[in-house]
Amino acid sequence: MKLDKFVFAQNMAFLISIPPESNLAKLLAFCLTTKAGKNTPGTKILEMTYDLIENPSKLPYWTQDIMGQDLDYTTEEWKALENLGIKNAHDFMATLWQELEKLSL
Template sequence: MNLDKFVLAQNMAFLIAIPPKSNLAKLLSFCLATKVRKKMTGTELLKITSELMENPSNLPYWTQEVMGLDLDYSSEEWKALGEMGINDAGEFMAMVSQELENLTL
């Protein structure tokens, strides 16, 4: 299996292992609802997402930044954001971290 197919299989296995109602699933659903401008690179996206992992309390600012990457706030993005049900960003991201630790791959 070439590297691209292996990476895809690895990511698919990760997604399948995530409980559908978990905060992690909600965060990933939000990510899937967002769009980016054509000129944004994967390296730039990795930087943005890594910053959230380093500073999870910045989740409210991060979601707004990510929603604005394509210079448009779509109804799908707003819906996914609402479904995250964030009352406390720190608590939400702490649960995401716990869910990550509990995954068995």
């Protein structure tokens, strides 16, 4: 994957602009904690994640699927999952989309 400097800077600026206590930040922290990419091709992870975006109610199942890709459920992954604080997947994702809409780059 070739990533040019502008796209990289754009992604960094996006990450920096995310409030640390937001649902988006918590979800990204969860993603960074998992080791799914170790044994799963990026195309599979993209497919799984796009399915989540299209079906937000699948969030609890998606988190388990992502954590289980390497067949090694770590303490860090469980903690990141707990930090998501998901009580209602639909509400969590609706708030996440509102947070995304408020970001300005």
